[in-house]
Amino acid sequence: MSNQDIAQLVRGLAESARTASFQLATASTEDKNRALERVAALLVESGADILRANERDLAEGRENGLSDALLDRLKIDDKRLEGIAAGVREVVALPDPVGEVIEAFTRPNGIRIERRRVPMGVVGIIYESRPNVTIDCAVLCLKSGNASLLRGGKEAFHTNGALANVLARALKETGFPEGSVQLIPTTDREALNAMLKLDGLIQCIIPRGGEGLIRFVTENSHVPVIKHYKGVCNLYLDRAADPAMAEAIAVNAKCQRPGVCNAIENLCVDREVAAKLLPPVARALREKGVELRVDREAGDILRETAPDLPTTPAKDSDWTEEYLDLILAVTVVDGVDGAVEWINRHGSGHSDAIVTTDETAAQTFLSGVDAAAVYWNASTRFTDGYEFGLGAEIGISTDKLHARGPMGLRELCSYKYVITGTGQIRG
Amino acid sequence: MSNQDIAQLVRGLAESARTASFQLATASTEDKNRALERVAALLVESGADILRANERDLAEGRENGLSDALLDRLKIDDKRLEGIAAGVREVVALPDPVGEVIEAFTRPNGIRIERRRVPMGVVGIIYESRPNVTIDCAVLCLKSGNASLLRGGKEAFHTNGALANVLARALKETGFPEGSVQLIPTTDREALNAMLKLDGLIQCIIPRGGEGLIRFVTENSHVPVIKHYKGVCNLYLDRAADPAMAEAIAVNAKCQRPGVCNAIENLCVDREVAAKLLPPVARALREKGVELRVDREAGDILRETAPDLPTTPAKDSDWTEEYLDLILAVTVVDGVDGAVEWINRHGSGHSDAIVTTDETAAQTFLSGVDAAAVYWNASTRFTDGYEFGLGAEIGISTDKLHARGPMGLRELCSYKYVITGTGQIRG
Numbered sequence: 001m002s003n004q005d006i007a008q009l010v011r012g013l014a015e016s017a018r019t020a021s022f023q024l025a026t027a028s029t030e031d032k033n034r035a036l037e038r039v040a041a042l043l044v045e046s047g048a049d050i051l052r053a054n055e056r057d058l059a060e061g062r063e064n065g066l067s068d069a070l071l072d073r074l075k076i077d078d079k080r081l082e083g084i085a086a087g088v089r090e091v092v093a094l095p096d097p098v099g100e101v102i103e104a105f106t107r108p109n110g111i112r113i114e115r116r117r118v119p120m121g122v123v124g125i126i127y128e129s130r131p132n133v134t135i136d137c138a139v140l141c142l143k144s145g146n147a148s149l150l151r152g153g154k155e156a157f158h159t160n161g162a163l164a165n166v167l168a169r170a171l172k173e174t175g176f177p178e179g180s181v182q183l184i185p186t187t188d189r190e191a192l193n194a195m196l197k198l199d200g201l202i203q204c205i206i207p208r209g210g211e212g213l214i215r216f217v218t219e220n221s222h223v224p225v226i227k228h229y230k231g232v233c234n235l236y237l238d239r240a241a242d243p244a245m246a247e248a249i250a251v252n253a254k255c256q257r258p259g260v261c262n263a264i265e266n267l268c269v270d271r272e273v274a275a276k277l278l279p280p281v282a283r284a285l286r287e288k289g290v291e292l293r294v295d296r297e298a299g300d301i302l303r304e305t306a307p308d309l310p311t312t313p314a315k316d317s318d319w320t321e322e323y324l325d326l327i328l329a330v331t332v333v334d335g336v337d338g339a340v341e342w343i344n345r346h347g348s349g350h351s352d353a354i355v356t357t358d359e360t361a362a363q364t365f366l367s368g369v370d371a372a373a374v375y376w377n378a379s380t381r382f383t384d385g386y387e388f389g390l391g392a393e394i395g396i397s398t399d400k401l402h403a404r405g406p407m408g409l410r411e412l413c414s415y416k417y418v419i420t421g422t423g424q425i426r427g
Numbered sequence: 428m429s430n431q432d433i434a435q436l437v438r439g440l441a442e443s444a445r446t447a448s449f450q451l452a453t454a455s456t457e458d459k460n461r462a463l464e465r466v467a468a469l470l471v472e473s474g475a476d477i478l479r480a481n482e483r484d485l486a487e488g489r490e491n492g493l494s495d496a497l498l499d500r501l502k503i504d505d506k507r508l509e510g511i512a513a514g515v516r517e518v519v520a521l522p523d524p525v526g527e528v529i530e531a532f533t534r535p536n537g538i539r540i541e542r543r544r545v546p547m548g549v550v551g552i553i554y555e556s557r558p559n560v561t562i563d564c565a566v567l568c569l570k571s572g573n574a575s576l577l578r579g580g581k582e583a584f585h586t587n588g589a590l591a592n593v594l595a596r597a598l599k600e601t602g603f604p605e606g607s608v609q610l611i612p613t614t615d616r617e618a619l620n621a622m623l624k625l626d627g628l629i630q631c632i633i634p635r636g637g638e639g640l641i642r643f644v645t646e647n648s649h650v651p652v653i654k655h656y657k658g659v660c661n662l663y664l665d666r667a668a669d670p671a672m673a674e675a676i677a678v679n680a681k682c683q684r685p686g687v688c689n690a691i692e693n694l695c696v697d698r699e700v701a702a703k704l705l706p707p708v709a710r711a712l713r714e715k716g717v718e719l720r721v722d723r724e725a726g727d728i729l730r731e732t733a734p735d736l737p738t739t740p741a742k743d744s745d746w747t748e749e750y751l752d753l754i755l756a757v758t759v760v761d762g763v764d765g766a767v768e769w770i771n772r773h774g775s776g777h778s779d780a781i782v783t784t785d786e787t788a789a790q791t792f793l794s795g796v797d798a799a800a801v802y803w804n805a806s807t808r809f810t811d812g813y814e815f816g817l818g819a820e821i822g823i824s825t826d827k828l829h830a831r832g833p834m835g836l837r838e839l840c841s842y843k844y845v846i847t848g849t850g851q852i853r854g
Contacts, residue, residue: 022771026794099794107816111805120827121797199645203827218626222646224828245850252852344449366845367453367526370548378538378848387853388844389534400547400630400841401651402829414827417815418793421805423672425679426814 003190010194013182014201017122017147020179024145025119029096031174032143038170039139040088046166047081053162054131061155073129074155084132087392091139094391097409098145111421117413119145121203124195125394126151126217128209131159137206138167138181140394144412147180149202151195153209154187161185196221203414206407208395226403228395230322231261231350233380236339236365237281238356239272245377246277246355247284252379253353255288259324261396262351262373262383266319268333268342269298279305282330286310290326293318297332319346336361340368347371349398351380372398372405430617437621440609441628444549444574447606451572452546456523458601459570465597466566467515473593474508480589481558488582500557501582511562514819518566521818524837525572538848544840546572548630551622552821553578553644555636558586564633565594565608567821571839574607576629578622580636581614588612623648630841633834635822653830655822657749658688658777660807663766663792664708665783666699672804673704673782674711679806680780682715686751688823689778689800689810693746695760695769696725706732709757713737717753720745724759746773763788767795774798776825778807799825799832 001009024032043050054076061071076084100117107113123146125137134150141148152160164183171180184191196205199222206226207217214227235253237246253264269278278301282292286309293314294302302311311330318329333339336354343352353375354365362376373383385393385406394412397403403411428436451459470477481503488498503511527544534540550573554560561577568575579587591610598607611618623632626649633653634644641654662680664673680691696705705728709719713736720741721729729738738757745756760766763781770779780802781792789803800810812820812833821839824830830838 022795022797025797105816107814111809113815118797219649224651224826226828242850248850248852256853362847368449370449370452370545371843373844373846375846376848378846378851379853381853382538382846382851383844387534388540389532399651401653404841405844414831416798417800417810417832419800419802419805419809420789421803423669423675424805424809425675426683426806426808 001186001188006186006188006190007194009186010184010191011198011201013149013184014122014195014198016179017149017182018179018201020177021119021121021147023177024142024147024180025098027145027176032096032145033092035142035171035174035176036088036092036139038174039135039167040085042166042170043081043085043088043135046162047078050076050081050159050162050166051078053158056158057156066155070129070155074131074159076131076159080132084135087136088139091143091392094143094409096143097413102415109424111419111424114418115415116418117410118416120412120414122147122149122201123412124149124151124202124205124223126192126195126205126207126209126213128153128213129155131156131163133208134160134163134183135167136392137394140392140409140412142180144409146412149182149184149195151184151192152187157187193220196223199223206394226397226407227399228407229398230348231263231396232266232320232322232346232348233262233264233351234266234268234343234347234353235264235380236268236333236336236343236352236354237270237273237277238336238339238354238358238361239270240358240361241273241277241355242357243277243280247281249353249355249377249379250281251284251288253381254285254290254328255326256381258326261322262380263324264328264380265321265323266329266331266346268331268339270336270339271297271332271334274298274332275301275305278302278330282306282309285328288326290328293327293329295331298330301332322348336364340365344368344370350396351375351383353378353380372396428613428615433613433615433617434621436613437611437618438625438628440576440606440611441549441622441625443606444576444609445606445628447604448546448548448574450604451569451574451607452525454572454603459523459572460519462569462598462601462603463515463519463566465601466562466594467512469593469597470508470512470515470562473589474505477503477508477586477589477593478505480585483585484583493582497556497582501586503558503586507559511559514563515566518570518819521570521836523570524840529842536851538846538851541845542842543845544837545843547839547841549574549576549628550839551576551578551629551632551650553619553622553632553634553636553640555580555640556582558583558590560635561587561590561610562594563819564821567819567836567839569607571836573839575609576622577608577610578619579610579614584614620647623650626650633821653824653834654826655834656825657775658690658823659693659747659749659773659775660689660691660778661693661695661770661774661780662691662807663695663760663763663770663779663781664697664700664704665763665781665785665788666697667785667788668700668704668782669784670704670707674708676780676782676804676806677708678711678715680808681712681717681755682753683808685753688749689807690751691755691807692748692750693756693758693773695758695766697763697766698724698759698761701725701759702728702732705729705757709733709736712755715753717755720754720756722758725757728759749775763791767792771795771797777823778802778810780805780807799823
């Protein structure tokens with residue numbers, strides 16, 4: 001296809017999504033849930049087709065030399081498919097955000113003003129290899145009354161196609177228009193370019209993937225983008241930290257699941273207590289297999305107090321790196337003010353924690369650190385829609401507009417003002 | 428200055444704004460109000476300087492052949508200056524949105540989660556000729572704890588400079604950092620280009636101006652943009668409309684102040700009652716001097732029922748034009764469903780109204796029309812921060828992300844999750 005043909009194809013899909021979005025915006029919760037139940041059922045019923053398509057992607061991936069880790073991300077088996085279907089049923093159980101009256105008031109002239117939650121319209125999702133994103137995102141968009149336009153990665157091309165067939169069948173069987181959920185049927189870069197220019201038809205683009213993808217989308221999109229960027233999370237151990245709590249939270253925040261965005265990448269220790277607090281915490285982390293990349297001061301302290309613990313000198317780039325692995329950068333800072341300044345300079349505004357028994361220090365930290373989630377005496381690992389009790393999320397926004405932190409059904413919505421009068425005119 | 432020098436200058440200002448934003452984020456309401464009071468006082472005290480600078484802009488504008496309308500927009504006199512100062516004092520009186528707890532809950536594991544309103548950080552304002560925007564925007568940003576970076580138009584260059592001096596003096600005298608409010612001291616296009624690339628330093632760009640400016644910003648910004656786009660507002664007169672109310676609202680929505688974004692540009696009349704309802708409404712509008720641009724059906728009706736009323740045949744472009752003048756496009760539609768479809772196709776999603784006594788028709792309209800504000804039996808002219816009781820606004824957002832409709836202090840804020848625990852870790 002020529003670039004122009006691809007652009008026309010994508011525009012056609014977006015126009016169809018826009019038309020569908022008007023019907024979706026007024027669809028009842030019951031109808032939307034019926035469609036989602038059907039998606040869950042068909043995922044299992046069509047399991048053989050999906051697994052066959054997935055086998056094709058895996059075979060091509062092996063041919064193209066994809067790493068084992070990438071092949072594992074790509075792989076769908078019966079158990080994973082059941083997990084995806086269970087995820088769909090969890091969304092069925094979530095409350096419908098559409099129509100919720102966020103606030104209501106009556107003005108002196110008698111007009112009544114309600115601010116009501118409404119869908120955004122058409123949401124574009126741009127993602128990479130994990131094919132489960134196809135279902136997760138389509139389902140969250142549908143439940144929140146949005147049409148979705150999905151652009152998956154080339155590694156999962158066949159799997160995504162099979163999953164899109166399931167979505168299309170479920171929607172057709174339950175009376176929803178075809179434009180409600182659409183997968184762009186090409187992974188040509190030009191399709192992505194075309195999609196990013198369709199402001200007016202697409203209301204919001206959510207890129208899910210690596211730094212390169214997010215940067216490309218940010219720099220080229222005319223459509224508003226909500227970024228789910230990297231998590232360089234930080235833990236600060238204050239002079240008034242309870243030592244046992246400091247150790248437990250450090251170990252949990254780093255080691256419980258190092259490959260996720262809310263795990264910590266940097267540990268900041270208050271100079272005032274570093275010589276006493278750092279050695280036991282460092283030892284506990286080492287025992288979990290954590291590589292410690294230390295600044296000069298932390299290195300000096302550890303060499304003196306715990307000469308048996310191996311450490312690596314930190315490079316400048318270590319302070320802003322998302323390791324997603326059992327690696328932790330360690331620095332010594334000048335009290336809570338130093339910690340706030342350090343974290344605001346190096347963190348990615350995702351999740352940052354302080355351990356302290358000093359309420360004043362805690363409040364300084366909580367108000368001073370510029371992040372989606374700030375913690376006092378708890379692990380950063382709780383930044384998650386389910387852990388917050390908000391339900392499934394489409395990602396963790398590191399942006400400050402519209403949605404910050406877990407972005408669930410509510411954050412997939414906009415609002416409108418609904419004004420009811422008895423003939424009021426402006427004087 | 429070379430393009431590179433300009434880019435460096437703008438980056439320096441943005442970095443200074445970013446630094447200031449951390450201090451502003453935790454500034455007390457009292458301190459912020461003290462700075463605003465000082466701004467209001469200095470505006471009057473420095474009136475002579477401001478008027479002298481304004482006179483220079485006016486002289487240059489006349490030399491460059493600016494229209495009288497543009498020169499009038501540009502002009503500042505003592506009365507306008509007092510009006511600007513009064514506007515500042517109104518912002519002092521508004522509640523501070525920062526720190527407000529939007530929601531709070533405790534999870535089964537005992538962690539307490541608060542969602543607190545916080546400033547966005549650095550807000551970039553890009554605007555054209557009206558110099559009062561310099562003060563209005565700076566003041567709203569300051570009250571909401573945001574640093575602002577202002578880029579005004581070249582026609583108001585000297586006036587904006589004088590106003591920026593007032594802001595800088597007031598901030599210095601009340602202990603705020605220089606970076607809190609800054610005017611970019613050049614109107615070179617390259618400065619705008621540089622500003623739009625500073626994602627990471629600037630959190631939000633708000634363009635205020637014509638369609639060309641907004642389009643340029645949307646297409647070139649890497650920073651999230653909130654658009655305050657044109658208002659193609661629509662009024663639908665339903666078969667069950669009260670005729671007197673229909674006439675009063677049509678006249679008010681079009682004529683009370685035709686040059687603003689919440690005035691109507693299109694009138695849709697239900698086919699079922701068009702022959703009866705359109706003639707008196709058209710006559711009332713004509714009596715106010717409104718030019719009527721009619722589709723074939725509306726034209727036929729009026730020629731037959733009110734042959735003395737002059738009308739103009741509407742062109743296709745009339746349905747999407749923001750006249751900002753005593754001109755109204757008139758079309759006949761097929762009941763409320765036809766109206767919803769017509770408005771969603773032609774309107775700009777700003778403000779749309781239905782006049783009807785039929786609650787079912789009204790609910791169809793209110794939920795079906797995709798606009799920031801939808802009205803039942805009231806004039807669209809109420810879409811305004813003050814009329815809604817929300818206070819001063821930085822604009823009326825026609826976007827669906829973050830802010831929709833009047834964008835005031837609250838909408839200039841983001842939020843953060845503040846989590847308090849007693850040592851909770853994730854299992």
